[in-house]
Amino acid sequence: MIIGVMVTTTRHHVQTAGQGDLHDLTDLVARVVSESGLSSGIATASVIGSTAAMTTIECEPGAVADLNHLLERLAPREGRYAHHERWGDDNGSSHVRAALLGPSVTLPFEQRQLLIGTWQQIVLLECDTGPRRRPFVVQLVGE
Amino acid sequence: MIIGVMVTTTRHHVQTAGQGDLHDLTDLVARVVSESGLSSGIATASVIGSTAAMTTIECEPGAVADLNHLLERLAPREGRYAHHERWGDDNGSSHVRAALLGPSVTLPFEQRQLLIGTWQQIVLLECDTGPRRRPFVVQLVGE
Amino acid sequence: MIIGVMVTTTRHHVQTAGQGDLHDLTDLVARVVSESGLSSGIATASVIGSTAAMTTIECEPGAVADLNHLLERLAPREGRYAHHERWGDDNGSSHVRAALLGPSVTLPFEQRQLLIGTWQQIVLLECDTGPRRRPFVVQLVGE
Numbered sequence: 001m002i003i004g005v006m007v008t009t010t011r012h013h014v015q016t017a018g019q020g021d022l023h024d025l026t027d028l029v030a031r032v033v034s035e036s037g038l039s040s041g042i043a044t045a046s047v048i049g050s051t052a053a054m055t056t057i058e059c060e061p062g063a064v065a066d067l068n069h070l071l072e073r074l075a076p077r078e079g080r081y082a083h084h085e086r087w088g089d090d091n092g093s094s095h096v097r098a099a100l101l102g103p104s105v106t107l108p109f110e111q112r113q114l115l116i117g118t119w120q121q122i123v124l125l126e127c128d129t130g131p132r133r134r135p136f137v138v139q140l141v142g143e
Numbered sequence: 144m145i146i147g148v149m150v151t152t153t154r155h156h157v158q159t160a161g162q163g164d165l166h167d168l169t170d171l172v173a174r175v176v177s178e179s180g181l182s183s184g185i186a187t188a189s190v191i192g193s194t195a196a197m198t199t200i201e202c203e204p205g206a207v208a209d210l211n212h213l214l215e216r217l218a219p220r221e222g223r224y225a226h227h228e229r230w231g232d233d234n235g236s237s238h239v240r241a242a243l244l245g246p247s248v249t250l251p252f253e254q255r256q257l258l259i260g261t262w263q264q265i266v267l268l269e270c271d272t273g274p275r276r277r278p279f280v281v282q283l284v285g286e
Numbered sequence: 287m288i289i290g291v292m293v294t295t296t297r298h299h300v301q302t303a304g305q306g307d308l309h310d311l312t313d314l315v316a317r318v319v320s321e322s323g324l325s326s327g328i329a330t331a332s333v334i335g336s337t338a339a340m341t342t343i344e345c346e347p348g349a350v351a352d353l354n355h356l357l358e359r360l361a362p363r364e365g366r367y368a369h370h371e372r373w374g375d376d377n378g379s380s381h382v383r384a385a386l387l388g389p390s391v392t393l394p395f396e397q398r399q400l401l402i403g404t405w406q407q408i409v410l411l412e413c414d415t416g417p418r419r420r421p422f423v424v425q426l427v428g429e
Contacts, residue, residue, distance in 0.1 A: 005148040005291040005427065007183045007286050009253045040293045042330055042392075042427055044185055046250050050201040050263035057385040058336040062369035063378065069368075070361055070382050075213055082212075083205035092206065096213050099200040099244075101385075103263065106185075106249045106392045107332050108425035110295045115423045120336035120389065137258045139251035141148065141185055141284055141427055143293050148291040150326045150429050152396045187328055189393050193344040193406035218356055225355075226348035235349065239356050242343040242387075246406065249328075249392045280401045282394035284291065284328055284427055 005143045008036050013135040016052070016126035019077060019094065020068040024059045025136070026114070026121045032138045033109045041142015043114065046104035048135045051094035051128035053101035059121035067125075071097045077129065094127040101125065109142065148286045151179050156278040159195070159269035162220060162237065163211040167202045168279070169257070169264045175281045176252045184285015186257065189247035191278045194237035194271035196244035202264035210268075214240045220272065237270040244268065252285065291429045294322050299421045302338070302412035305363060305380065306354040310345045311422070312400070312407045318424045319395045327428015329400065332390035334421045337380035337414035339387035345407035353411075357383045363415065380413040387411065395428065 010032055014023045029045055047054050057063055074097070081092020105122055108115045116122070124136060153175055157166045172188055190197050200206055217240070224235020248265055251258045259265070267279060296318055300309045315331055333340050343349055360383070367378020391408055394401045402408070410422060 005286075005293065007148060007185075009183050009251055009258075011258075040295050040425075042185075042293075042328075042425060044249055044251055046258065048258060048263070049260040050199060050206075055385045056336060056389045058369075058381055060369070060372065062367065062372035063336075063381040063385075065368040066361075066378050067382050067385050070386070074217070074360070075209075081205065082208040083201075083203070086203065086205035092209050095201055095206040096210050099198045099206075099210050100213070102245060102248065102388060103199045103259075104249055105388065106330055106390055108295055108330055108423045110423075110425075115295075115297075115332065115334060116389075117335040120334070137251045137253075139183075139185060139253075143291075148429075150291060150328075152326050152394055152401075154401075185328075187392055187394055189401065191401060191406070192403040193342060193349075217360070218352075224348065225351040226344075226346070229346065229348035235352050238344055238349040239353050242341045242349075242353050243356070245388060245391070246342045246402075247392055280394045280396075282326075282328060282396075 008140045010138050013133055016132050016134050018130050021126040022064050023124045024121045025124055029122055029138055030114050034112050036140050038140055038142035040110040041140055042106055042108055044104055044106045044139045045122055046137045047124055051098050052134050053098045053125045054105045055101050056120050056122055058119040091129045097127040151283045153281050156276055159275050159277050161273050164269040165207050166267045167264045168267055172265055172281055173257050177255050179283050181283055181285035183253040184283055185249055185251055187247055187249045187282045188265055189280045194234055194241050195277050196241045196268045197248045198244050199263050199265055201262040234272045240270040294426045296424050299419055302418050302420050304416050307412040308350050309410045310407045311410055315408055315424050316400050320398050322426050324426055324428035326396040327426055328392055329395055330390055330392045330425045331408055332423045333410055337384050338420050339384045339411045340391045341387050342406050342408055344405040377415045383413040
């Protein structure tokens with residue numbers, strides 16, 4: 001038997017409810033890991049699109065509200081944005097929030113388990129101003 | 144034929160025009176992927192140096208200006224920084240902007256294509272106060 | 287001899303002194319790389335827990351103080367947080383700071399050396415309000 005490193009790539013999506021809607025992807029990513037047959041490696045969860053973001057947070061409503069409150073102060077939804085003036089668009093706040101947080105999270109797994117904290121969840125944060133069908137990718141590189 | 148996972152590492156640089164200058168690296172990273180012979184895996188674009196950053200954004204002048212406007216509010220170029228007092232330097236704003244955004248972006252590819260959105264670009268943001276010859280690395284781990 | 291890609295996963299911890307305490311992990315990660323027997327690949331440093339973060343910064347006291355000053359303005363320790371009201375907790379600022387910075391840093395190495403700048407360090411930033419025994423993982427995927 002040759003044991004080597006392999007890549008698995010799976011595509012998913014969530015239906016979001018608009019700006020600030022946060023989805024806990026931890027169980028899904030953990031299931032992708034446990035079903036992959038891979039023991040250890042890295043897992044990357046990455047959102048497709050420039051107006052949503054990935055990070056980790058304790059996924060309880062208070063902390064999520066606090067994060068959204070901070071993002072609203074940093075990049076108010078009703079603020080003035082050059083992106084609006086150029087494109088007649090309304091999601092300037094979405095673009096800067098997403099750029100600040102980043103599009104992907106990369107975390108290790110070992111013995112088929114994600115190495116994250118008990119109260120640390122992998123989350124997709126919708127930053128756009130309306131509901132979106134939001135595609136994302138979970139990719140493992142491991143052995 | 145044994146098909147296995149391989150690593151490719153390529154080095155590049157851009158000449159930047161100073162703080163806020165943003166370079167779209169998407170075509171370059173996509174070319175590295177397509178020329179690598181690898182079908183699927185992860186691509187990491189990483190900047191060398193502590194006063195520049197990588198993220199993704201819709202690379203149009205309005206959204207870029209909005210991001211820079213936010214960063215100027217968060218860490219004003221002409222603000223007071225302990226880094227200045229210690230080193231007689233002028234780039235305290237650069238260090239905190241870069242630390243906030245982070246030095247690298249990791250994204251999956253499959254069938255020789257980056258899995259990112261149509262209006263989602265991989266960008267290098269110069270945070271330092273003057274022009275720089277800014278080296279960066281594109282590394283693929285894939286099969 | 288078959289040379290292939292391998293995964294190495296090592297676990298570590300630091301004892302932190304509370305919010306704003308920053309630990310330079312660069313030498314440790316570099317040693318993990320040099321002792322791994324791997325020549326090139328990616329290194330992921332990832333913190334376990336939702337109230338600490340990883341990034342890169344020039345690890346000198348001035349720049350570190352500037353980063354903490356910014357985070358205190360963004361998410362004041364003594365601010366009002368929904369997380370406090372729900373849980374009687376005092377670390378709402380910790381959760382949003384950590385979510386903003388992110389839990390991991392992924393960087394390339396080649397010829398057994400991390401490809402980072404001379405004044406660019408991999409750091410773990412304690413965001414929680416008290417001292418913590420903070421576990422983290424260094425994982426390499428390389429050949």
